Amino acid sequence: MEQDVFKKMLKEKGLKVTGQRLLVLETIGAHPGEHLTAEEIFDLARAKSPEIGLATIYRALQMLVNLHVIRRVSFDDGLARYELSRELGGERHHHHHAICLGCKTVFSLEEDLLEPLEQNLLERLGFDVTDHEVKLYGYCRACRQKNPWAGGHEAEELFTTDDKMQKGKRTMKIEKKELEESD
Numbered sequence: 001m002e003q004d005v006f007k008k009m010l011k012e013k014g015l016k017v018t019g020q021r022l023l024v025l026e027t028i029g030a031h032p033g034e035h036l037t038a039e040e041i042f043d044l045a046r047a048k049s050p051e052i053g054l055a056t057i058y059r060a061l062q063m064l065v066n067l068h069v070i071r072r073v074s075f076d077d078g079l080a081r082y083e084l085s086r087e088l089g090g091e092r093h094h095h096h097h098a099i100c101l102g103c104k105t106v107f108s109l110e111e112d113l114l115e116p117l118e119q120n121l122l123e124r125l126g127f128d129v130t131d132h133e134v135k136l137y138g139y140c141r142a143c144r145q146k147n148p149w150a151g152g153h154e155a156e157e158l159f160t161t162d163d164k165m166q167k168g169k170r171t172m173k174i175e176k177k178e179l180e181e182s183d
Contacts, residue, residue, distance in 0.1 A: 013067045023049055024060040028070060028084055033108055035073055035081035075099050075106055075135065096134040102143030109136075 006025040010017045027044045028036060036044070042057045061082060064070045073081050075097065098107040118129040139147075 009069060013069060015063070015067065019049070020052060020056050021060050021064065023052065024057060024064065025069070025084075028082055032084070035075075035083055035106065037079050037081055041082065073097075073133065077104065096136065098136040098138065100140040100143055101137055102139050102147065105140055107140070 003022060003026065006022055007017050010021060015021065023045050024041060027041050031044070038054070038057055038061055041061070042052070042054045045052050045057060061070070065072050068085050070082050071085050073083060075081065076099070096109040096113065098109060114132060114134065121127040121129060
């Protein structure tokens, strides 16, 4: 992502444009959909700027989260992870996650299934939803095949096999068309 976009966003949010903040944004922007931890951001940022400290990364992350420049997500594994906000070219919609309780794979569901509910709330109650987070827990096909007791459902052809290895954990994206085809 272009540095000019990040600079403009920081200025619009009333923040001073610093090399460290830009480096954090560039690092997250260079890894879309990966949900990086602070330590992963630190490791990647040090490759470009060896003098940057972990405390600096944490301070920049906290400030950027508070100003809604980036989002903090949690998969209930004790780690905070970060992604760009929608304003900075992150996901165009709220996306959801399915988390395997067996292998800890995180599946990013690319379709926002709650948009009709949000629209209904706006029309009926005047309630404008500005944020939501949905996490679904269960067992992936591979874990159900290894352990028949896991989940209790027959294996379905829902998940794609184009997964990405990431520090021992897999992240998979599921597109809307794949969800529709599985019905």
